[in-house]
Amino acid sequence: MFFFTRYPSSTLLKTYFPDVQFNRCITSQLIKWFSNFREFYYIQMEKFARQAILEEVTDSNHLMVSRDSELFRALNMHYNKGNDFEVPDRFLEVASRTLREFFSAVRTGKDSDPSWKKPIYKIISKLDSDIPDVFKSSSCLQELLQS
């Protein structure tokens, strides 16, 4: 699901697991998962953005996350270990956008500001897509639990 939405609300999550009896614990756990997912995501982004800068990449337009990139492999291994489904193109677009945002922020020295990531988070949070209805099943939660 993370490939579609990085910032799901609790109400959204609830609608996707209709057969789960949500209580305070389960809800907060799901929210926490996505928080952890985001942390990993952004850490990878920053890591590869800084790496690109060290490699003296100057053209951020050439900075993108393709299916054969190392960054993609890292993300896919984390969110889609068993290659249970195909990663949507939209996610690659969002990931590429994120990478460029980190790249230009670091390159222009904005990372000296303690809260320099906030603006990036805000941009990315607006790029969530609708989740396909296929995910509206309990089996999805099982997969989520396993990953």
Next chain:
DNA sequence: GGGTAGCCTG
């Protein structure tokens, strides 16, 4: 006060 986001830690 409960629900979250963000950050840190193990």
Next chain:
DNA sequence: CAGGCTACCC
């Protein structure tokens, strides 16, 4: 990932 803590908002 989970736990714990701070800070913000409704």
